Amino acid sequence: MAAIPSITLKSGFKMPQVGFGLWKVNDNCPDTVYNAIKAGYRLFDGAFDYGNEEAAGKGVKRAIDEGLVKREDLFITSKLWNTFHEEKQVEPIVRQQLKWWGLDYFDLFLIHFPVSLKYVDYTKHYPTGWTYKGDDGVDQGVIPINVPILETWRALESCVEKKLVRSIGVSNFQGSLLMDLLRSAKIPVSVLQIEHHPYLVQPNLISLCKQEGIAVTAYSSFGPQSFVELDWEKAKTLKPLFEHDLIKGIAAKHNKTPAQVLLRWATQRGLAVIPKSNTPSRLAQNLDVVGFDLTEEEIQSISKLDAGIRFNEPVDYLGTLHIFA
Numbered sequence: 001m002a003a004i005p006s007i008t009l010k011s012g013f014k015m016p017q018v019g020f021g022l023w024k025v026n027d028n029c030p031d032t033v034y035n036a037i038k039a040g041y042r043l044f045d046g047a048f049d050y051g052n053e054e055a056a057g058k059g060v061k062r063a064i065d066e067g068l069v070k071r072e073d074l075f076i077t078s079k080l081w082n083t084f085h086e087e088k089q090v091e092p093i094v095r096q097q098l099k100w101w102g103l104d105y106f107d108l109f110l111i112h113f114p115v116s117l118k119y120v121d122y123t124k125h126y127p128t129g130w131t132y133k134g135d136d137g138v139d140q141g142v143i144p145i146n147v148p149i150l151e152t153w154r155a156l157e158s159c160v161e162k163k164l165v166r167s168i169g170v171s172n173f174q175g176s177l178l179m180d181l182l183r184s185a186k187i188p189v190s191v192l193q194i195e196h197h198p199y200l201v202q203p204n205l206i207s208l209c210k211q212e213g214i215a216v217t218a219y220s221s222f223g224p225q226s227f228v229e230l231d232w233e234k235a236k237t238l239k240p241l242f243e244h245d246l247i248k249g250i251a252a253k254h255n256k257t258p259a260q261v262l263l264r265w266a267t268q269r270g271l272a273v274i275p276k277s278n279t280p281s282r283l284a285q286n287l288d289v290v291g292f293d294l295t296e297e298e299i300q301s302i303s304k305l306d307a308g309i310r311f312n313e314p315v316d317y318l319g320t321l322h323i324f325a
């Protein structure tokens, strides 16, 4: 299997181009992380919101204790949840997340969504998520607060200065908001993590990042699949990419699986990917996505499936919760 290339970030640190996503990795998370390291994964994409940072840290610790890897061989990403955007909340929660992982620094820390919500006591409601119930058992929804992104960014810059975090970035930002942040960031935005699959290609946003030297990480690379798993109606209305004739045809030509073609379509265009799998054979297969090349024509034909369909849209859930009422 071909070695995983690295992307040099604006911070100067290197990020592996293929990593392992930790959302919905719940049962046996320590073993999954340990087995992923054994299979060759070096980047793990976590978040406060995934509720499994302590469990993931156990897998990392076991791999380090057994001498499979050293800390510096790994690239650990985590994210700031929406309820910690206030300046005073940022550093304490970064320190708490490091504690859960058993680490003294994160390689990368991202603002998870450009959505600032009222602080929730995570010792009572963990993970906080989009819907949490108050002590009275009533769904309080999520409460917006007036914290500009720059306040949160400054607090993350301070975490870099304190060496709690090596590189910082954002997730789920679109072009204009990213451009606004770039005007004021003192420490560069190293990474933008976005939903990206053939039904949501976002070519202009990716071009902007390329121009600015910001690495782009694609999440939900398999499109509907990740959301069908959650029973989201919108995802069920689209043809699963694994069953799409175009993707299946290209996969057969290269003797690869549709999943590998979808990941290669992204990596060959310079994006990083972070597929998640709870299935050991798929976990291994998703790492083998840099050692073959699609033709330019194949890449273009996959990109033409673009339908501008976004599954992970907070406005959908925020609207449902009537938080602005």
Ligand SMILES: NC(=O)C1=CN([C@@H]2O[C@H](COP(=O)(O)OP(=O)(O)OC[C@H]3O[C@@H](n4cnc5c(N)ncnc54)[C@H](OP(=O)(O)O)[C@@H]3O)[C@@H](O)[C@H]2O)C=CC1
Binding pocket: 020, 021, 022, 023, 024, 045, 046, 112, 171, 172, 193, 194, 218, 219, 220, 221, 222, 223, 225, 226, 229, 242, 257, 259, 260, 274, 275, 276, 277, 278, 279, 282, 283, 285, 286, 312
């Ligand atoms: N910044 C953000 O807001 C977000 C970040 N992310 C990050 O991106 C990661 C990946 O995205 P995510 O949405 O989880 O999902 P993926 O796009 O990685 O898809 C996961 C789904 O595909 C299945 N699958 C995985 N590999 C294969 C394969 N080779 N063949 C067939 N099926 C396969 C999995 O099943 P099974 O597990 O059963 O094998 C699961 O149902 C997340 O884990 C998270 O780290 C994701 C969403 C939002």
Ligand SMILES: O=C1CO[C@H](CO)[C@@H](O)[C@@H]1O
Binding pocket: 023, 047, 049, 050, 112, 129, 130, 312, 313, 314
């Ligand atoms: O990263 C994630 C995947 O998407 C979910 C739904 O928006 C988020 O809650 C989660 O944090």
